[in-house]
Amino acid sequence: MLDQQLESLAASTRDRILAAATSDQLEAVRVEVLGRKGTLAEISKGMGKLTPDERKRIGQLLNAAKTNLEAALESRQKQFADAALNARLEAEWIDVTLPAPGPRPGSLHPLTQIQQELEDLFTSMGVAVLDGPEVESEYNNFDALNIPPDHPARDMQDTFWLADGNVLRTHTSPVQVRGMAKLGPPLLMIAPGRVFRNEEVDASHEHTFYQLEGMMVGRDVSIATMLYFMKLLLRHIFGREVTVRLRPGFFPFVEPGFELDIQCLICGGPGCPVCKHSGWVELMPCGLVHPNVLRMGGIDPDEWSGFAFGLGLTRLVMMRYGIDDIRHLQSGDLRFLRQF
Amino acid sequence: MKFSYNWMAELVSGLEATPQELMRLITIKTAECDGVEPFGEHLSNVVAARVLEAEDIPGSHNRKALIDAGALGRHTVVCGAPNCRAGITTAWVQPGTSLGGKQIGRRMFDAIESAGMLASAAELGINKDNEGIVELGDLAPGTPLPRLTPDHVIEVDNKSLTHRPDLWGHHGMAREVAAITGAKLLEPANVSLIPTTPSPVAVSIEDLQLCPRYSALLFENVTVQPSPLWLQQRLQAVGLNPINNIVDVTNFVMAELGQPMHAFDADKLASPAIYVRNAHQDETFTALNGETYTLTPASLVIADAKGAIALAGVIGGMDSAIGDGTTRLLLESANFHAASIRRTSSRLKLRTDASMRFEKSQDPVNTVRGIARAIELLQEVSPGIRMVGGLADAAAPSKPAPVIELRMDWLIRKLGRPIEASQVRNILEALRFEVKDANEGVFEVTVPSWRATKDISIKDDLVEEVGRMIGYATIDPVAPLVPTHPPADNPRRRHFRALRALAAAEGYTEVYNYSFVSEETAQRFGLPGEAHIKVANPISADQGLLRISLVPGIWRNVTENSKYLDTFQLFEIGHEIHRHDGPLANEVPHLVAAVYERHGNTGPFYEAKRLASCMLPGCETRPATAQLHEHPSRAAEVLWRGQTVGRLFEFHPNFVTGRAAVLDLNIAAMEAIGPVEKRYQPIRRFPSSEFDLSVISGKRALVGEIESQIVSFAGAMLESIAFLRQYEGAPLPEGSKSVSFQLSVAARDRTLASEEVAGIRDTIINGMRGLGYDMRV
Known part of the structure; x- marks a missing residue:
């Protein structure tokens, strides 16, 4: 039961990460799923009822899902940062052919x-x-x-x-x-x-x-x-x-x-x-x-x-x-x- | 000096070199040649022709002549000469000849075809006679004009003959050519022609130093007439004007032997005695050129019992000149002291062919050769001429020929290449030195008289004789043995170079100006004429003074360039040349820079100040009383480390259209201050505190002064002060301005507490208020 719950959460979260259009939306997903009171935390609360073996197994699945989602988040976050930097760099175009200020050199006889x-x-x-x-x-x-x-x-x-x-x-x-x-x-x-x-x-x-x-x-x-x-x-x-x-x-x-x-x-x-x-x-x-x-x-x-x-x-x-x-x-x- | 190739060929038996080749040989072995030109090329196409008939052409001043050119046939020639008449024999220039750049052919004149032309002597290039066609006497029609052949003239640079008195005549150069080519030199003068009987002429020489020799010979039964054409052509070829047969002979001998000669009309002399003496004070003398000279005892004259008849070694006198009526002549061939002739000739500004030769130190032995050669020529050009008595010849005792000891090892060391003793001997003997073996590897070399007057006196002179004859091309370069060490430093040159590099990098272009200035310009710049060194012989009046400031030159540059450019920056490094009490002048190096803007205002001034700050970090400027050429409100002194080193100003608007500022730095003054010794300061570990201050002052208060007043109140904690801006206008009262600075204060051992910083600030504010400033707080 927990297995399926976890799996469907991971899948839907991955979709949401990919779908996030802004850095803020992404942050909202992170808080909702991976936050201290997030969905993953909720799921982990249910582990107390499981047998030690099950707990161990589900725990591993849980950790794996968390690591994967965090990586996905980070990667998506980097995409946003890169895009922002690129946008800035592109906006900072200058005319390299403009003459430089300061004196033009003279010459020796x-x-x-x-x-x-x-x-x-x-x-x-x-x-x-x-x-x-x-x-x-x-x-x-x-x-x-x-x-x-x-x-x-x-x-x-x-x-x-x-x-x-x-x-x-x-x-x-x-x-x-x-x-x-x-x-x-x-x-x-x-x-x-x-x-x-x-x-x-x-x-x-x-x-x-x-x-x-x-x-x-x-x-x-x-x-x-x-x-x-x-x-x-x-x-x-x-x-x-x-x-x-x-x-x-x-x-x-x-x-x-x-x-x-x-x-x-x-x-x-x-x-x-x-x-x-x-x-x-x-x-x-x-x-x-x-x-x-x-x-x-x-x-x-x-x-x-x-x-x-x-x-x-x-x-x-x-x-x-x-x-x-x-x-x-x-x-x-x-x-x-x-x-x- | 012009040399006729034909003449040289007459003196060197078997000369094979072409004129071009001869010129090359003379250039690399003896003296610099300026070129070789054909002379009288057309003469190979000129023959004698007899005029058979000559008739006027109606309506023209030309005549139609039928001529007989012997084997070349009869021809019709149109001729404009007034003396073109039947019966004369004249010169016919055949069709197909180039004459003076003109092509002579068959051409129609006055509707008559003229074959070639009949020529005047001037047209033939023989003399300047253009009055009519030449009349040749009885020459066979169709034969070439006697001894008139095409020649080549080699022009040798006079400067390169300065040390060679012997090369001022063709025979001297022929001697060189014979030595160079190994051909045989012929002697044109036959001394045995001179009678050994006593002379009726007495010659007395007052000072044998000034006149080491005076030879003279009297002639009678003289006929004065034009010289034969060949002789005239010879003179013409070497640039001497034919005058009459007698004068021409003297010039011919001079051109051949280098011995200047003079002919007096013996009947116009007051005595049969010749005196060679110094001129009397204010003695006057009228020369052949028509000028009358007032002489001093510094000049040597030739005199008869009455007075001067020639200026010795320079020019003959008008009164005793050879004329058409001359029947007796006294021929002079003398030798004079070089420096004395040169002094006379420069004092009187009278340089003649004679003085040019005598000032090179001629050979006294040559006077007699000159006479001997002249006898032969006079007999040819003045048939019936007779000598009266023998040679009058007064001379100083002849000097022994100089003998030079020449060591082979020394010679080889000087040349820098080995050479056999036998080759050295051959070379010197070919040049007519006498060579004796003194010791093993040592020659005793006796100098011939014509090289001994000045040219050759020491062994170094013989290095040249040997070197040029073996050919300098036979000497291979050899690296010298030199002790290596860093060369002596020249700090001034280093300094100049640094300043030049800096000025150029900062946008200034270097100019060079002349060291001369005109009196007028100096005055315009308020520079007193008497402060300048004057040029005694300026090229023109506007270059009569040596500059004591570079500013007038820079002003000219600004004026000239502003015609083409709206903005520019230029500079010059050069010497101000001041009079002083020492033996020479006081030459002070200056750097003067100018900034020009046609539409600017304060820009040029502050740009020039920026350059000053680049060159003299930390320099200050102080208002100065303006000079004539300076804007009265824009003139300053430049101070560096407390010393005045220059001036900064804008040109007065009367001097320049637009704005031009000038920085004039005294480089010597900068050098005297010397470099600052730099000591390392540990980097401060505690932060500094910054605050701004604004001072309200009168509109013309000096920012530099306000700043130093602030500094004086700021105390030891002040780390730096920087001018930020100044402002005038509302809400400030009329006539005032606000000047803002940023200050930075710090302590070396702690971070300053805010109370401490405020304390420093208050001290400054109170101090400034005490000086009467308003402070904006």
């Missing part, structure tokens, strides 16, 4: 970018980064670099003279002099910075531009070691192996002096308008440091030897980005600068 990149490269090779003033003495800019007064080499650099007799430095080379005094041999240094030449400005000429001076002084510095260093530098700058050639170039502070050319990156050698059909593009002057310059830097040229080079950062930037007018760089025009 392309000359800054290339300069920082090279500073990082050199620093990683143990090279010190030095600075020198933009207003230099005539002595540091010329005399100490083996360009005495009335030397025709002074014509190679149209100079801005200042009323006080100083100059706006025409190259970063004076930092060689400062570097030798500061670091002493052996040394490895670079000095990037702003330089000035008294020239009319047009698409390919500027009176204000940027150079990076480099210098190494050591015991076994030779043309071969200079070449090694230059190739290392150029591989990094261009991101690939470049073919270089050295040819004679005159700069009073080096002996021998060179112009370093790279094989034209546009045509690869046969000749094109960019390389003026020569297959080569002049990239940087370099050379072994003139013994007079070492001496003026307090370094004994019989014991030490050095190389130096000057890299035109402005030119490099123009080559890298294909900039056809040098005047953009100092125009302050954001339509240009925001491209970098």
Whole structure:
């Protein structure tokens, strides 16, 4: 008798659980059937009249029915919770394409970018980064670099003279002099910075531009070691192996002096308008440091030897980005600068 | 410097390299070439032709000429030249020739078909004479014009010849070419042509330092006339203007041997004596260019008994110039001190072909070669010319040729590659050095006179000679042996980099501005002209001063960009360059940022302040007296840890349309303050209590000031104070505002009791009331 009662209760309760439409209805079923005063509890009260064997059997059935119903309830409850969560998540739709608040990043000047990149490269090779003033003495800019007064080499650099007799430095080379005094041999240094030449400005000429001076002084510095260093530098700058050639170039502070050319990156050698059909593009002057310059830097040229080079950062930037007018760089025009 | 290929080929026997190849060789071994251009290509299609008949064409200023071109037949040519007449022999440009970019063919002129053209010397590219067609004398019709052949001109970059006095003439370059190619160098000057008899001309040199040598030769029976066309073409090819046969010879020798020369009309000299001396103070001199110069003793002159007849090494004088009537001439071939010539030439702003050569330190030995070469040429171009006596030649005692000790092991170390001693010897000897074995592995190298004046004096110079001749391409890169250690730190660069990264991340785009400013702009910004360093030789008047502020540059950026953009933010890091008492200038790094909004109000100012707070956490701003370019009610000083480090302001509306705020930070001042040393504080274990306070103040009371007053009353328990908002309007009285803050108080060792919190609050309220504020409680 109890068996059937239990069975029909379990069956009807299962139906009601499945039929419950809300979490509240489900709770009502739970209270009515499984609650302390619920139907199951009622049924269990009738067990006192049964034989011990029957009681044990019915007890087991009762427990089983309770466990089953509780599981069904829980599962149904979870369905409601899941649905509620899903509904909330769905309602929380946002437009992911809306622009984010806060400042839009600006950008660094392309000359800054290339300069920082090279500073990082050199620093990683143990090279010190030095600075020198933009207003230099005539002595540091010329005399100490083996360009005495009335030397025709002074014509190679149209100079801005200042009323006080100083100059706006025409190259970063004076930092060689400062570097030798500061670091002493052996040394490895670079000095990037702003330089000035008294020239009319047009698409390919500027009176204000940027150079990076480099210098190494050591015991076994030779043309071969200079070449090694230059190739290392150029591989990094261009991101690939470049073919270089050295040819004679005159700069009073080096002996021998060179112009370093790279094989034209546009045509690869046969000749094109960019390389003026020569297959080569002049990239940087370099050379072994003139013994007079070492001496003026307090370094004994019989014991030490050095190389130096000057890299035109402005030119490099123009080559890298294909900039056809040098005047953009100092125009302050954001339509240009925001491209970098 | 232009080099004629034909000229070089005359000086190098068996030159096989093409002009292009020669240019390449010169570039990689000697000096930079700017290019090679054909010169007078058309000349292979020009022949002599005799005009048989010439008649006017009715209604035209042209004439119809029948010409005889020998084997090339008879042709009708229409010609506009006034001297086109029967009987003359002239130059006929055959149809199918390209001349000066024009195609010469068979064309109709005045209804007559003209075959080719008759050409003037200018049309042929020989000189500037465009008066009429050339008259060639008796040349066989149909034959090519004598010694007028197509040439190529190689342009060598002058800068790369700065150290090579010997390369300012074709023979010097030919010497290089011979050494490079192994071909034979020919000597154009035959010194034995110079008579050994005494000269009637006395030369006295006051200072042999300034004029190490002065050679001169007197000629008579001179005929002044145009040079032969071939000579004119040569000069034209290398960029020298033909003038007359005498002057042309001096220029020809200069272009060939690098030795500048000058010819005086000997009959216009006041004496048979030449004095090389310093100019007298205020001595005047009229040069060949028509200008009159007032000289000082710093300039060297060539003088006769009366006065200056030439500015030594620079230019000749008008009064003694060669003219049509000249019959006797004194030919000068001298050597001058390089720096002295250069000083004179720069002082007088007079650069000539001569001064350009002398300032490179020419070889005194060359003067006599110049004379010898000129004799031969003068005899050709001025038939009947005679020398009067021999060479006048005053000279300083010749200096012994420099000898350089060259150790092979040292040379190899400098080159960074092995090389045989015999190869070194061959290279140096090909370049005309004398090489002797001194010791095992040691050479004694004697420098030739033309390289000894300045170019080569130390062993390092020989590294270049050997290196360029073996070819730098034969040197393989070798990794240097370097002690490795972290490089010296450069904190300023690190700081710049951090500031740049921050500014860019916060929305600012970096600009670079010039270091120059105009007097006018400086004045507009209230910067006194005398505070600036002046440029002695500015490119233009508006770039006459060095900037002592970055603000004018940034203002220009704002003005320019506001033409295209409604809002933008930009910044620059650069140097202010101030005068000071030290030897150089005081260069102070600054960061200047600008924020622009066309339709904004207070936005730009507070955005710039936000950037300041990013760069200088905890910085404060304090109202400042506005400068000329600043909005009088929107200007502040920026303080960081009690020190003034910059300025924050909005541009005065007279300066900018729209709103532009500027932050100007002195990076050196920021560096001087240095980083804050940070110490760890244990995390508080007890909760804090928060409460709000509102202060009623005058409308223009400073929130920053109110806040610090609150802080001063809050005592040690104050953990933080934050501005919440300010409010004006009803129900507050007119002219007042309410400013609200949130405060947080706490103790390290306990939770504050509510009475304690209320106590702190009351203290503040009473304190503020004591200062005259109303408090909303």
